[in-house]
Structure formats: structure tokens, C-alpha cells
């Protein structure tokens with residue numbers, strides 16, 4: 001019996017995944033990934049690298065992708081809360097340039113599956129957030145590229161609160177727009 005609920009999202013290829021949580025007097029247990037269950041749901045990636053990052057409120061990492069070594073990513077939050085976004089950059093896709101966002105938190109245990117061919121990024125909504133993800137290809141620093149998080153051509157509705165200062169890496173400050181990849 002599978003322990004995950006897979007929900008296909010509005011852009012083909014994206015899934016929201018909710019693991020079954022077994023609570024008892026000690027706390028809880030959950031499987032966070034199971035190759036067979038994911039394969040049955042259509043997620044056939046072999047994940048070869050796991051990453052973890054810590055960010056403070058207002059940090060926005062993204063939107064990132066690798067050009068020649070695209071990565072499928074299975075992402076989740078183990079502390080705090082983020083707004084996580086995937087943008088379809090698959091050439092020829094009927095939904096090219098469209099975005100989908102999900103609130104992921106340590107409380108809701110939601111996972112977001114972002115296949116190859118998407119740019120990915122997230123905004124931290126809580127004081128701190130620890131973000132954990134599996135990747136289907138290795139990191140290739142020379143192959144990394146980015147798209148501006150607030151490119152009007154994509155028009156992502158980031159839930160930026162009034163007192164929130166957006167914190168970007170130096171690299172992400174100079175990302176191009178969607179047109180830079182067409």
C-alpha cells in the first residue's frame with residue numbers, strides 16, 4: 001500500500017505529494033520518499049544528490065535551472081514555511097512561461113515535485129526555513145542559470161508581506177528575464 005497521496009497540478013508534470021504520517025505517543029514517523037510508489041505515480045527520476053539549505057525570512061532563492069544537465073527536484077521544508085514556485089521553461093510546451101506556487105512547511109509536510117524543464121525558486125515566509133530536496137542530476141556550477149523572480153513576463157504572485165525585505169544572492173540580482181532563454 002502506498003503511503004503517499006499524489007496530486008497532479010495545473011501544469012503537466014508537476015505534483016503535490018502528501019506523505020502519510022504515523023503519529024503515536026513518541027512522536028511521528030513518515031516515509032518521505034519511496035522509489036516504487038513514486039514510479040507508480042509517474043515520477044521515475046533516479047535521484048542522485050540531496051541538498052539542504054537554511055534561509056531567513058525574506059530570502060528568495062531562484063529562479064534556477066541547469067541548461068544542459070536539467071534536474072528533476074523533489075522539494076520539502078523541515079523547518080518553517082516557504083512559498084515554492086516552478087516555472088515551465090520547456091521549449092514548445094503549451095504552458096511555457098506559466099508558474100505554479102505552493103506553500104510548503106514543516107507543519108503541512110507537503111512535497112512538491114518539479115520535473116526537468118522547469119525553473120525553480122522559493123521565498124521564505126517564516127523567521128527561518130530549512131529546505132531539503134532531492135535532485136535527479138548533479139550540480140554543474142558552470143551550467144547553472146537563473147531567471148529574475150519578478151520578471152513581468154512570468155508575473156509570479158509572490159506573497160511578499162509589507163514589512164518584508166527581499167534578500168537575493170549577488171548572482172540572482174543579475175538574472176535575466178524569461179526572454180533570455182527563448
Ligand SMILES: Cc1cn([C@H]2C[C@H](O)[C@@H](COP(=O)(O)OP(=O)(O)O[C@H]3O[C@@H](C)C(=O)[C@@H](O)[C@H]3O)O2)c(=O)[nH]c1=O
Pocket residue numbers: 051053061062063064065073120121122138139169
Ligand atoms: C546548488 C548547489 C550549490 N553549491 C554551492 C555553490 C555555492 O558556493 C553555494 C550556494 O549556491 P547557490 O547560491 O547556487 O545556492 P541556492 O541559491 O540555494 O541554489 C539552489 O536554489 C534552489 C532554488 C534550487 O532550485 C537549487 O537547484 C539550487 O539552484 O553552494 C554546491 O556546492 N552544490 C549545489 O548543488
